[in-house]
Amino acid sequence: MxxxxxxxxxxxxxxxxxxxxxxxxxxxxxxxxxxxxxxxxxxxSKAQLMARVLTERDRRFMARLEVRTVDALFAALEDWVWVEGTRGCLFLRSRAETGGDTPEIAEAVASHKAAFHRRIEEVVAADLGREDPVLAEQVLVLIEGATHAAVYRGADAVSAARAAAAILIERART
Amino acid sequence: MxxxxxxxxxxxxxxxxxxxxxxxxxxxxxxxxxxxxxxxxxxxSKAQLMARVLTERDRRFMARLEVRTVDALFAALEDWVWVEGTRGCLFLRSRAETGGDTPEIAEAVASHKAAFHRRIEEVVAADLGREDPVLAEQVLVLIEGATHAAVYRGADAVSAARAAAAILIERART
DNA sequence: TGCAATGTAAAACGAACGTTTTACATTGCT
DNA sequence: AGCAATGTAAAACGTTCGTTTTACATTGCA
Missing domain, CATH: 1.10.10.60 (Homeodomain-like)
Incomplete structure (x- = not known):
């Protein structure tokens, strides 16, 4: 190794x-x-190390989000939480810990979150057959919410989010 | 003062x-x-100070959630974000920063999140006319998600969450 | 009048911080 | 055979950490 x-x-x-x-x-x-x-x-340096950690984590996390449906997005999140545990989003946490004042870290976080948002918009578009920025924002909120609620509510938070997303998608389709 | x-x-x-x-x-x-x-x-001590900060913040935040409808919950969150800014949840952040190893802090966070969850269940029950733990969990996820997504998506995240909650409530009512 | 409470200013505490340096061992290529 | 690269072990760098202490000023109440 x-x-x-x-x-x-x-x-x-x-x-x-x-x-x-x-x-x-x-x-x-x-x-x-x-x-x-x-x-x-x-x-x-320590800050550069954290930035590399985040870049590596982005790679690993985003690889799991290579899916075609919103439901698969939540299935991927369930897997992720199962493997990595529920300690919230390391990207937002690093940014908050440093007050956004450490450039290497702030940039790694910003670029991850931009890619994350883009990916959700793509998956929503693929699932729905058309773009829907508002629905994408709602799915993003549900994923972010599941990630952070799971810290104290456990895996139930993720399945609740998954069910909620299914309802929103169904409603957007008809 | x-x-x-x-x-x-x-x-x-x-x-x-x-x-x-x-x-x-x-x-x-x-x-x-x-x-x-x-x-x-x-x-x-520093840890006790942080615990008192959290207790005070809990008081101020929970006072804003004394409402009767889920939509009012999100209106309150919009006000909160407007006044306090978007830096994520200070409770989860303190817990994460200390790895949960500082008892005073971990306890303040746990008791706030328990009260927060209870309050949402109450508001959902009042709004719907009956208890609905699953819907309450979804509303909790949406609030937590809006809080954290707003860090990088801005106030749009909160209004997206508000609209999503309205759909879920409407569907649960009929 | 006098004492207890409450405050400031500033130095000192040992420990831990992130980082660099010194001195030396091992390896692999030409 | 010899040099460049890559590693270890450990001490030292100056700074900052959370906390305590020393010495002194001000206030309000008995």
Missing amino acids: DMTTKLIAAAEQLFDRHGYMATGMDRLTEAAGMSSRTLYKHAG | DMTTKLIAAAEQLFDRHGYMATGMDRLTEAAGMSSRTLYKHAG
């Missing part, structure tokens, strides 16, 4: 479970199993 | 805008306009 890969995987785990600011570099070097010298050679 | 009130107001601003971990006590004493000795006499 490549050092950079190992580092990013360890960083994602710690940042996600304990928070970006609360995770010190000592804890990170230990978890990644490498010296701080090597860590900095690969990561550059 | 009472010292404790001034302190909590300053703390809420800084914690919300820059994050809990990223806000140092020096910055806090300066913003609150008091010595660190006085600050610690009133707050006890």
Whole structure:
């Protein structure tokens, strides 16, 4: 396993479970199993490391959203929550933790959320046979809501969102 | 203006805008306009201060949700977002920043979210004339979603959620 | 009049922060 | 055989962290 890969995987785990600011570099070097010298050679800085973590997570998350129907979007979200757990959206959390003042992080978040929004519009259009920006916004809100409600309401939040989306889609179709 | 009130107001601003971990006590004493000795006499510790901020915010937020219809719930959320801005849910954010490992904070968050869920069930029941836990869960997801989507989508997210809720309510009524 | 309460200003506490440096070992290519 | 690259271990960098302490001023009530 490549050092950079190992580092990013360890960083994602710690940042996600304990928070970006609360995770010190000592804890990170230990978890990644490498010296701080090597860590900095690969990561550059803590902020750059977080940005790489986010880029990698974007890749992994967006790959799951390569679907053709809105219902499949929620099925994918259920899988994601099952695998990754329910700790909210790491993108919004990193942005909030840094007050948006860390450029590398703010940019990674912005570009992920733009891609996320675009993807939902595409899926809604494919499912409905026409574009519907308002419905897409509602689906986006339901996914974001399921992600965050699941933190304290559990997986029920995701299935509730899925059922709600089905109703909205059905209504938009007829 | 009472010292404790001034302190909590300053703390809420800084914690919300820059994050809990990223806000140092020096910055806090300066913003609150008091010595660190006085600050610690009133707050006890940084974690206790955050807990009091959350308790106060819960009071202010829940007061706005004293309504009788689901649509009024979203109108209240629109007002809240207008006044307080769109930086996501401070309760979930504090919990995430501390990994749930700070008891005072974790408890304040848990009790707020429990009250929040209860209130939505009540409003849905009042609006519909009967209890509907599934619809309540969907409304909760829409509010949580609007709160977080608004961070990058703006106020449109809230009105989209409002319209979606209207459809779900209408369908549940007939 | 005098004491208890409440405040400020500022230094000090040890610990932890992100990052860099020093000194050395191992590897793989030409 | 020899050099460049890549790694480790560990100390040190100066800064900032949350919190406590020391010394002193002001106020309000008995």
